[in-house]
Amino acid sequence: MRLEGERESRNVEDRRGGGFRGGGGGFPVRIAGGGIGTVVLIVLALAFGVDPRVLLSGGGEAPQSQVTQRQETPASGQEDGPRRFVAQVLATTEDAWNDIFRSAGRQYDPPNLVLFSGGTQSACGFAQTAVGPFYCPADRKVYLDLAFFRDMEQKLGAPGEFARAYVIAHEVGHHVQNLLGILRRVEQERRGMDEAESNALQVRIELQADCLAGIWANRTEQMRRILEPGDLESGIGAAAAVGDDRLQRRAQGYVVPESFTHGSSAQRVRWFRTGLESGDLRRCDTFGTNRL
Template sequence: MRWQIGRRSTNVEDRRGMKISAPVVGGGVGAALISLLVLLLGGDPSALWQQDSPPSDSPIAESPQTTGSQTQDQMADFVSVVLADTEDTWSELFRQDGESYVEPKLVLYSGAVESACGFARSAVGPFYCPRDQKVYIDLSFYRDLKTQYQAPGDFAQAYVIAHEIGHHVQNLLGISQQVQTLQSQVSQTQANQLSVRLELQADCFAGVWANHAQRSRQILETGDIEEALNAASSIGDDRLQKQARGYAVPESFTHGSSAQRVRWFKQGIQTGDPQKCNTFAKTNS
């Protein structure tokens, strides 16, 4: 991916190395609500409960990676360029529709972070918080993307950011709120299906960004699209569940299967048209 010559965004908030205190979370309704929130944001809520929470006055340990290292600095620079590119793309697309695009902030953190949506550990993965319109990412996730999910490459990393920005676009368009309202009115299985459609649309929006970025700024190099498709496939619900438990439970999917995620990213990158990303249409079931 040709990213080095791109402009840098001024909307990056660097909180790496900051120590924060983990809240004491009780069981019952409180725990269930936080699990649901993380689920809707795109993370894995089980990651929160699989770890013992430290006392509320205990600082969270910093990421094992050195925040000031050359690798981390380069990664932060990369993230800033990709964010700027999404800003340029979506600002133009919103302008064409007579709307103004509100640029989100992107927060870099290490270990754990406090957002307007609550406390989260890096184990939940990158996520978007609609309450403060910020994307949160621990750069160590990219190491996991390469080693744990077998999805290396800078364009795979860019896809992750573009997907979270897709959630921001959904928030600005009112889609996220509509989905959450519907989810409160249906069964858990149906709510999961709505979550899948929301996530697949974010994948499609990521593809829309890639289409316009390539047409406007020729960012793609040989193998880049394959990197993104591999990343989309690697984090499909069916693949992750089979790796974790040996089998998949489709009713519990919240992000979509590998095939679905690949399909919708392709839809976005091939058409470049957000209108073609209607994952909620019955014909797209």
């Protein structure tokens, strides 16, 4: 990726070197959200430049963030290349989504990204490295242990800067879903569902975030021309590497489709490519299709 000279986001909190903060059990983010038809309306509203509040009578807006955005002083010796890379990629997501929201007559409120090592406290519980990167809707922050990038390369076979950027863009995609009220409404829809039905709905959330990551890549390439030879293959390889089927087969030797929560490798690649190639938010409607 061509990031030389690109600005760094100021919305990075570097908690590395501070050890574990807080206590409790770590768990993946529980995504808030509701009614499927309403989800589709929200996505289309943004795409067509209509404020979703007009369609939802104000009911689907995520609450205004009460977290003051700040850049914390990194621990000694940690103003390094990996941190700079994360801050630069986060800045490209801010620029891309600022542009998209502005074209819809709205203002984009970017998330903070928390770098941690080992574990740290989040509003969604105690974050641990084993959980992997995640977005917490309660505090509107992305949590990332940079050790995950090493694992992507060494354990999952997904090397490259664009593969790492895809991970960040995917989590920011969840933030976009949160701003649009999608997460809260999907969570409401999941109430009363059995585990298999709830997992299936969660897969649609994750695949939409993949598509939104593709939208970021499309818009950023138009604005910045940051892609270099091999970058697209790196991003697609990362999407495939974190498919539920591949991860389950690696961990236990067999696949249980009804337990999927993020989608298969083929599905994740398909939706990332959909956003990447089209740049069209309307194409990211994972809730209105029978073919994932």
